[in-house]
Amino acid sequence: MSLKKATLLIIIILLIDQVSKFYIKTQFALHDRIEVFSWFQILFVENDGMAWGTKLSDFISGISDRTAKLTLTIFRIVAVIGIGYWLVTSARRKSPNILIVAIALIFAGALGNIIDSVFYGILFDESYSQVATFLPHEGYDTLFHGKVVDMLHFPIWQGFLPQWIPGIGGDYFTFFEPVFNVADMAISSGIGMLIVFNKRAFHQEDLEENPKSAYVANQ
Numbered sequence: 036m037s038l039k040k041a042t043l044l045i046i047i048i049l050l051i052d053q054v055s056k057f058y059i060k061t062q063f064a065l066h067d068r069i070e071v072f073s074w075f076q077i078l079f080v081e082n083d084g085m086a087w088g089t090k091l092s093d094f095i096s097g098i099s100d101r102t103a104k105l106t107l108t109i110f111r112i113v114a115v116i117g118i119g120y121w122l123v124t125s126a127r128r129k130s131p132n133i134l135i136v137a138i139a140l141i142f143a144g145a146l147g148n149i150i151d152s153v154f155y156g157i158l159f160d161e162s163y164s165q166v167a168t169f170l171p172h173e174g175y176d177t178l179f180h181g182k183v184v185d186m187l188h189f190p191i192w193q194g195f196l197p198q199w200i201p202g203i204g205g206d207y208f209t210f211f212e213p214v215f216n217v218a219d220m221a222i223s224s225g226i227g228m229l230i231v232f233n234k235r236a237f238h239q240e241d242l243e244e245n246p247k248s249a250y251v252a253n254q
Contacts, residue, residue, distance in 0.1 A: 038126035041139040048143035052217040056184040065162040081182035108152045115145045134236040140225030147218030155181030185214040
C-alpha cells in the first residue's frame with residue numbers, strides 16, 4: 036500500500052471518529068443513552084484517562100490528576116509521532132500491505148483521541164445535565180486537558196454469575212462493560228492485525244534486514 040492510500044485511510048477514520056464525537060457532544064448530555072438493540076447502546080461518557088477510565092495517577096503516588104492528564108497527553112503526542120514515522124518508513128520500504136494498514140489504523144485511532152485530549156476542553160463547555168455548546172465563551176477546561184468522548188456500548192449479556200464461580204459467583208456482571216469510540220476500534224483492530232498476522236506483516240522486513248534468512252527461504 037502506498038503512503039497516499041494509507042493517508043486516505045487515516046483521513047476517513049479521523050472524519051468518522053470526529054464527526055461521531057461532535058454529534059454526541061452537541062446532542063447528548065453526559066450519560067444520556069439510546070438503546071439501538073438490547074445488546075447495543077449509544078451511551079455518552081467522557082474519559083480523562085487511559086483505557087476504561089484508568090488514570091496515570093492511579094499508578095504513580097504523589098502526582099495530581101491534572102499533572103497525570105498532561106503527562107499522558109504529551110506521551111500520546113510523542114507516541115503518535117513515532118507511529119507516524121514508522122508508517123512513513125514502512126510505506127517507503129514497500130512493506131506488506133497488512134503492516135501498513137495496521138499501522139495506519141493505530142495512527143488514526145491514536146490521533147483521534149489526541150484531538151479530544153488536546154482541544155476539546157476549549158472547544159466545548161460542560162456536558163453535565165446539559166448538551167454542550169461548540170465554541171463557547173469559555174470551555175470546560177484548558178488546552179491539553181480535554182476528555183475523550185466515548186459512546187459505543189455493547190452490553191451483550193447482563194446478569195448474576197453462577198454461585199459456583201470462585202471469587203465472583205453471585206456478582207452482577209455485564210459483558211461487554213467498557214464504552215469506547217471509533218478511534219479505540221481502529222487502535223484495537225490495528226493491534227489485533229499485528230498479532231494475528233504477525234508473520235505476514237513482518238516477514239518481508241526480516242528478510243530485508245537478514246540476507247542470510249532470505250537465501251535460506253529461497254532454497
